Amino acid sequence: MTMPEFANTHLIEHPLIQHKLTIMRKIETSTHKFRGLLSEISMLLAYEVTRDMPLTLSEIKTPVASMKAPMLEGKKTVLVSILRAGQGIVDGMLRILPSARVGHIGLYREPKTHVIVEYYFKVPKDISERDVILVDPMLATGNSAVAAVHRLKQTNPRSIKFVCLLAAPEGLKQMHDEHPDVPIYTAAIDSHLDEHGYIVPGLGDAGDRLFGTK
Numbered sequence: 001m002t003m004p005e006f007a008n009t010h011l012i013e014h015p016l017i018q019h020k021l022t023i024m025r026k027i028e029t030s031t032h033k034f035r036g037l038l039s040e041i042s043m044l045l046a047y048e049v050t051r052d053m054p055l056t057l058s059e060i061k062t063p064v065a066s067m068k069a070p071m072l073e074g075k076k077t078v079l080v081s082i083l084r085a086g087q088g089i090v091d092g093m094l095r096i097l098p099s100a101r102v103g104h105i106g107l108y109r110e111p112k113t114h115v116i117v118e119y120y121f122k123v124p125k126d127i128s129e130r131d132v133i134l135v136d137p138m139l140a141t142g143n144s145a146v147a148a149v150h151r152l153k154q155t156n157p158r159s160i161k162f163v164c165l166l167a168a169p170e171g172l173k174q175m176h177d178e179h180p181d182v183p184i185y186t187a188a189i190d191s192h193l194d195e196h197g198y199i200v201p202g203l204g205d206a207g208d209r210l211f212g213t214k
Helices: 015-025 031-049 087-092 143-153 169-178 208-210
Strands: 010-013 055-061 066-072 079-081 102-109 117-123 132-133 159-166 184-189
Touching: 015 031, 015 159, 015 184, 015 208, 031 087, 031 132, 031 159, 031 184, 055 143, 066 117, 079 087, 079 143, 087 132, 102 143, 117 143, 132 143, 159 169, 169 184
Parallel strands: 010 184, 079 102, 079 132, 132 159, 159 184
Antiparallel strands: 055 066, 102 117
């Protein structure tokens, strides 16, 4: 389903994803369970996000006969995590994209100025030959995602997609305004942000729930 107000936003409504996401939202869900569910949903999201991967025919032999069979063309994918919570999605996606390279972007918001500050950036050297899947569980204000995309564009990747679990309308608008060329894939679009910038109803702080911190 494509949201009409943001043409490049794709809402993934697969029943398994929705069921698992509901359990993740529950306040009583443990860190162990939360982490496992995030990994499972990430695999399902990867399945949807990679639907347009190009295929090429390769000559193979089965036990019965020779044939031309479809295989991925190039396998030039890099998964980029917005630290720290994005790593939970990367770990899940790597289970079905084991040949993908991995990059990391560390960002934080300066408390007084609210400016996004980069503290870490590491991506494969050949990223200009690769398609980027940028991941972060939450698209709240959109500031971190926008900054991460700006930084990635400086490396000239072949393409960029952004994947999250939850999105707020405010974050979708921010991303759409700044990067209308970057498609967004999300499992849910929630109501709004509260006064502290949390997604409502959301699931709390994804990083804290993933790693058991407060």
